[in-house]
Amino acid sequence: MGLGRVYRNYFKNNMFMRILLIFTIIAILTIVILSYLMFSSLSQSIVEKELNNQKAAMENVSRYLDQRYQSVENIARDMYRNEMLFSNISFLMEHPYSQYVQHRMDQFYNETNNNSTDPLQYFQQVMDENGDIRNIMLYSSEQQYLSVFKPNKQYKQLTTDMTHSYIPDVMAMDYKGITAPNYWIRKAADQWAPELYAIRVPINNRQLKNAGQFLVYLDSGGITDALTSYKDSFKGDIAVLSADGKVLYDSEGKYYGKTYPYMDVTDSLYDGGNTRPAEVSSRMYINKLTSADNGYVVIGAVPKKDVEASYSGIRKTIITISGICILFAIFFPAFFVINFANRTNRIIRITRKVKNGDLSARIDNPGEDELGQISRSFNDMLDELNLYIERVYKAEIKQKQTELVALQARINPHFLYNTLEVIRMRAISQGAKDVGEMIYSLSVLFKSLVKQKKIYTLKDELEACRLYLELFRIRYKEKFSYTIDSDPELQGKSVMRLSLQPLIENYIVHGIQTDRDDNHLDIRVREEDDMLVAVITDNGKGITPERLAEIHEELGKPEESGEMFGLRSVHSRLQFLYGPAYGVEIDSRQGVGTVVTVRYPNREGTDAEDV
Structure with a gap:
């Protein structure tokens, strides 16, 4: 190994060796000078x-x-x-x-x-x-x-x-x-x-x-x-x-x-x-x-x-003490510097592993000093990164699934639109105007779901909900009504696609009482701190306490297990995309009704397409 390589490896590219060398030189010179002055004074x-x-x-x-x-x-x-x-x-x-x-x-x-x-x-x-x-x-x-x-x-x-x-x-x-x-x-x-x-x-x-x-x-x-x-x-x-x-x-x-x-x-x-x-x-x-x-x-x-x-003993004593002090001044700081260097090199090795794609690597550095704090922060960052990657990865899978469904639904969509339009015109010609309206609403709803948009806003989601609710208002006539209340300034906020419609569908399927004339569903959207909150309230059958507890438990499980595919799908996708602070909350009283709260991040409609 040449002198140039030794210099590069151990001095030029090694900050700790330079620090140790400089400190050692200063310590030795200081001890030697002080010892000389002391000996000179004592001998004189x-x-x-x-x-x-x-x-x-x-x-x-x-x-x-x-x-x-x-x-x-x-x-x-x-x-x-x-x-x-x-x-x-x-x-x-x-x-x-x-x-x-x-x-x-x-x-x-x-x-x-x-x-x-x-x-x-x-x-x-x-x-x-x-x-x-x-x-x-x-x-x-x-x-x-x-x-x-x-x-x-x-x-x-x-x-x-x-x-x-x-x-x-x-x-x-x-x-x-x-x-x-x-x-x-x-x-x-x-x-x-x-x-x-x-x-x-x-x-x-x-x-x-x-x-x-x-x-x-x-x-x-x-x-x-x-x-x-x-x-x-x-x-x-x-x-x-x-x-x-x-x-x-x-x-x-x-x-x-x-x-x-x-x-x-x-x-x-x-x-x-x-x-x-x-x-x-x-x-x-x-x-x-x-x-x-x-x-x-x-x-x-x-x-x-x-x-x-007469002072030879003093000379020997000063030389001995100076030698001990020099050894102490070299080895004691060297111990800490080498330990500090080893810990730093350990951090560098882990960062290289992470650079090469090993996100499971962690820095074992339990100290409470700056390196320990850096290590813990780095480990926490990797944990957050893994969680984020997992969330985005699963979100991408869901997106692919949704895109696949949308792709399948887009097979010859004009043929479906034309077919629905033929059926609607036939219903109108036979005097069934309400059936025509229902077919029209279904056609528009289908078109909005199939259409791919770069940005999906609250306005788009509420319009899909309105079209879906309009189908059932026509069906149940005077027995069902709904209201949608939202500040116009919130219409441009970015929200996740199909985040409210599945929840409304749960009410239509499980909560509406056809023997009543006052079935009502209310959708209200408001700003709350840094969140966008949508509250869906109905006066339907409600949910028993036992079933409500099961629902709360099911919401914490992976989407692929259990039942309640729509409710849990919305909840899991929101958390995958935005984090654990967002998602779906449900509260219900049997015979009184159900309240479902959906929390979004308060973002303008400039984000990339959501799942």
Whole structure:
């Protein structure tokens, strides 16, 4: 089957498939777009939440470093407050250690308070109180002595000569705040631990001139302790960089002693926590927090895949729900559309059967919706059509029978007319004028019955009745009379041929009483709503109640059965032609008379010939 044929059969010529396809496309696009927007909103919210959590951890790191810097400044400030301690520190910075020992022994006997003024003991106490301090160093700018204090009261003094060491040059640089430990100072202090950062505070003498530097090495592990409360709430890596880009702290421990890989990206970020994917790889989210006062930068870097893992469950849930919604949006309407299409196709098949002549076919569609109403209306139409066909078919049969009778009666009609005319003239010549009148009336009546007319009106039917009644008026002389009353405007109405004459004949045959002198028959025609009503009233013998009931029952039977051929013939033909609302009604009282009512449709005399 070619694509063109598939397109014609299932899309071009199938309205329901087009509706289903369009609805499916709209539903899928709507669900996909809504799902994408929902996922985009939720994922962005989760990304912002994760980055905000990381930023909060970075701010805590920044607070911790600022506190440590403030602590070192407080230590230096405490040295200034204790004059004896500061005097000893200044002496230690400017003299060899042996002279400092002699100086201390001279002071030992003069101390009057319990507070220690020994720099070694003081700095040991400071390191004991601050577990993250690894080294405290004093540098004399004038004498170029470097005093190194270590835990457990370890101390050494180094002489640094500008001609033999880089330390004086390093100390002369205006480093401010928190920095990375200098290589030459590390070497002099024999301190090679990678997880260190340095805080340097200048020392001034009593004349407020710079006397040297107060340098503290701190363990970066204290920063990890500051992140303990955030370890479950943020993802990625937090690093602290010096102003020159050296790694002071790395939460993952990967970049100590190395160049931070995202340094170029962080340099392009504004201060204050701007967040965006790293441009170098498009796989990272970067947070930057700069401390202008203390000269360090806190960097937060989290891989996008780690953040995506946070909403991967949401992605799967949205995809699953979207898939279910798409299936529901396809199959649920498809069920109704296919059912609707099947019902429609069933109607189409039945209409084709009816088109091919099968009028017994019916649509089995019990629904109460529009298709159900169409089906019931179509079935009702077929029922009415079958009834109409049956009525017209039988009427045509009756018409053929009548035409056959008329055809037989028309065999050489002039011969019959001439014969009747010879008999009439003979009767008149013999003095029997009444017989001549009767023969004349019979001849005219016979001619009117045999004559074929395209349109048969009430006037024609009443004239036939008059001729027939005139025969019996002549016969019974003064014992019988009749009246015919009809509005002249009704004379042109179309009526069925021989619809009144057989009823009049029933009165002549069964109702007239020859022993009475007042036999009378009255025919009146009137309009009643949309009907033409003819009422035949006589004062004859009447009908017994039992017989009247039998007549009513017989009128409901097919014409071919039972008796009363004329009465039932008129009734059945009227109903066949015009419907059940028309026909003959009879009422009678024994000894009083009979009333026969005939109902026609109120039509002008332009209809085709009736039976």
